[in-house]
Amino acid sequence: MVRRLLATLAIMSAVCGGFLTGSAVAAEPAKCNTGVDKVCYAGYNAAGLKQIADDLSEKGKGSTYYAAMEKNLTDGVKGTLTLSDGSNLPFRLIGILHDDRSDGSGRKAGLTFMAWNALPKAYCMNGTMPGNDSTTTCSGGSTNRGGWRDSNLRKWMNNGEIWNQFPTDFQNNVTTVLKQTNNMAYGSTVGSSASATADKVWLVSYRELVPTLYDGWKTYGGFQALNQEGSQYEYFHGKVTNNWSGNNILSGIYKTVSGSTPLGASYDYWWERSPCSNYGSSFLLVGSNGVPSGNYTARYRYSVVPAFSF
Template identity: 35%
Template structure:
């Protein structure tokens, strides 16, 4: 595969957690302490009051401390976590991979009620770019193109954020021969992106965070003999965009119905920022060319209807979800 890169103190107090006692037991203890205070002298009463306060503080620690690290506690994991709060507090372009994933999971769980939703949408609408170092030392840039758009492969719901590469530096053929037979599912390029040389370009920290999603494609191939082909699902960690995920309406809808069924248009392509993507250098789509069995579609010159033979080497712009 040919690749081109242009990028060139004190001690903190410990939280006390009590286990094995119920709330009722604590209430009984407090009631007994109150009776003793009534009949005790002033000195004894003062000492008992100190113990009363200690029990109360311990009770609070024992009951509230159980949420530490969870959604309500604002800890370091889970939705509503300290990681999400840290992401909200900074410029989105500075989000780490961990913060991107935490924001995505919070949005997947809460939708627009997530405190991070507005920040993520603003970043998508503005075309905010993120970057990461690849294993060969080069830099990959990418941005958000969808929010709660893609279906998780395990059926548990939506992936919070979908990202698309904006760098135009990775190039590869789709297949070793000029054919679209087997579509995206059987393509050489899909293998490279999910377990082969393109996947291994990605750092391990990134690989561990990617969510597998379900992508719909005509996995039969193009040509008039397949004009009524059905779309089928593949499970992908990294994928190319389909034609219908880029455009609002298929140019070939009446002649080749499947061209409208390979996934819904991503939100970003409804905006001017997204439309600028179409004016960049050519990049592969995962859709077979409708009219012949040798080509796949690619984006070029402001349109997503271009096609070229499967052995050509347009840019590869991987997409993925957190």
């Protein structure tokens, strides 16, 4: 009887992962398999990152993985994401327990990343994309009405052409989060306030890049809403200190996979999701010199630097 009991316990231990604590031991997060996995960060693939992020979401700073991920963020560790055309999109961890999950749990997404390069192709915020990639504008689209919520770029990033560029293991493991943006009427509407959208992939806002808003915009109609579009991501603390002129850390992000201007882009600028607070036709963008407070008409095509959470 004793031998039979010991044998049974041994089998259960092997199946369940160990009985040392009276419960199953969690599996080690999945590691990257070179040549197979399309997502790799700090040695983990998309499924592994999702497991780590879920643990952080549940346990907060008490998670086993918190210290290691915090060091990765501080050190600026880069990951790689292989797009459908075979090009590699580098990305960095910019926030831990920063974004709200959209699942109603009241928890934060464990890990938030941002690409450290632009997608190979440039996009307008609104309007109809041209068939010719050398064309720098979209038909129509000279508006920021409805903000990020109603923009064509948001649609393309979450369910359309841009979303389809991401590999299956990425699509199956990213966490949908709530992003606050000025979506009321036009970006310049007086007294406007931010509202949430549920996004799998998004653009960072002006407020998520800078420590404070530019004082010179206080008289503009949409200034109040700009301040409600999130808070500066942890990675940018102490690195992005100027809200009006150049920041070296931001000027280094643009360089594309090929080292050239994205198809159809006339300038090396990249979009933010924030509507311009004093014009009804523009969104904010980051210039080639790292200035985060530029703006341009929504029908023009500029670089897209996606952000996402696990």
